[in-house]
Amino acid sequence: MNINLHLTKLQKTFFFSFTVLLMTSSTNPSLWGQKAAFLGHSCYWQLSQTCNVPSLQELSVCVDLWRQIVTSWTAFVYKKPGELDIELGLAGKGGNLKAWLFGTEWTVAYDLPLQQWHTVCLTWSNRSRELQLIVNGTVGLRAHVHDSAPSNLAPNGTLTLGVSHSVIGGIMDIETGTNFIGEMTMFRMWRQELSPQQLVDLKCVSGNVVTWSRNDWEYPGCPPVTDNKLKCGETSLNIHA
Ligand SMILES: *[C@@H]1O[C@H](CO)[C@@H](O)[C@H](O)[C@H]1NC(C)=O
Ligand SMILES: *[C@@H]1O[C@H](CO)[C@@H](O)[C@H](O)[C@H]1NC(C)=O
Numbered sequence: 001m002n003i004n005l006h007l008t009k010l011q012k013t014f015f016f017s018f019t020v021l022l023m024t025s026s027t028n029p030s031l032w033g034q035k036a037a038f039l040g041h042s043c044y045w046q047l048s049q050t051c052n053v054p055s056l057q058e059l060s061v062c063v064d065l066w067r068q069i070v071t072s073w074t075a076f077v078y079k080k081p082g083e084l085d086i087e088l089g090l091a092g093k094g095g096n097l098k099a100w101l102f103g104t105e106w107t108v109a110y111d112l113p114l115q116q117w118h119t120v121c122l123t124w125s126n127r128s129r130e131l132q133l134i135v136n137g138t139v140g141l142r143a144h145v146h147d148s149a150p151s152n153l154a155p156n157g158t159l160t161l162g163v164s165h166s167v168i169g170g171i172m173d174i175e176t177g178t179n180f181i182g183e184m185t186m187f188r189m190w191r192q193e194l195s196p197q198q199l200v201d202l203k204c205v206s207g208n209v210v211t212w213s214r215n216d217w218e219y220p221g222c223p224p225v226t227d228n229k230l231k232c233g234e235t236s237l238n239i240h241a
């Protein structure tokens with residue numbers, strides 16, 4: 001019920017926001033039509049310090065991945081300030097996908113073939129108490145989150161794309177050996193637990209917590225690369241629900 005109400009609201013604001021964005025496109029810091037190319041070992045992106053993830057009682061997060069070669073890889077890792085455990089994360093090893101929430105790790109046999117784009121999403125809410133991993137709109141993992149788990153995602157954490165990390169004494173330490181080799185685009189986070197079908201419908205809609213925009217990312221030594229073949233093109237659509 002709640003999810004349906006959300007989508008109705010999303011749909012209402014959809015065309016209005018589309019118009020606004022077209023009007024402001026000259027100053028648009030959008031990264032749509034661009035990708036992160038993780039081809040070297042010290043290459044990663046990091047959530048900008050000006051983008052604060054709020055405390056969330058529900059969420060969805062998606063990223064489009066293109067793996068170049070067979071390796072153990074990390075799509076993203078979000079950590080609570082001062083914690084070593086992974087608050088929210090996605091990685092892969094062999095033919096498995098790994099998802100983390102509140103420090104717990106789940107593994108599911110799910111191969112993402114090389115040199116193809118895959119849209120991988122995680123969703124959770126305190127209401128459903130379920131973590132779902134969704135690939136191209138198909139549920140690959142549905143896991144019950146333990147009743148003693150927190151009722152919200154910890155706010156103001158650190159997020160890296162393409163690598164895992166720890167923050168030790170305020171210094172970002174990048175984990176080696178599990179970095180992603182390939183390309184990523186359209187990392188987005190929403191403050192709603194969206195259904196697989198909603199995620200398919202929103203495949204070219206901007207996030208409302210983290211967006212695919214220069215405002216939200218820092219990319220030390222690894223600038224965005226334009227790719228005219230990316231499915232969503234250059235025009236970003238927003239939702240403000
Ligand atoms: C996801 O969809 C893309 C095309 O839209 C396809 O190339 C890819 O193989 C799909 N991935 C999986 C795991 O089915
Ligand atoms: C989270 O869910 C639990 C179990 O349904 C509920 O008791 C609790 O009040 C919820 N927390 C918040 C902050 O809504």
Ligand SMILES: *[C@@H]1O[C@H](CO)[C@@H](O)[C@H](O)[C@H]1NC(C)=O
Pocket residue numbers: 052155156
């Ligand atoms: C998160 O960061 C914002 C902005 O820097 C700050 O206002 C807020 O108090 C922080 N929240 C927590 C829980 O630390």
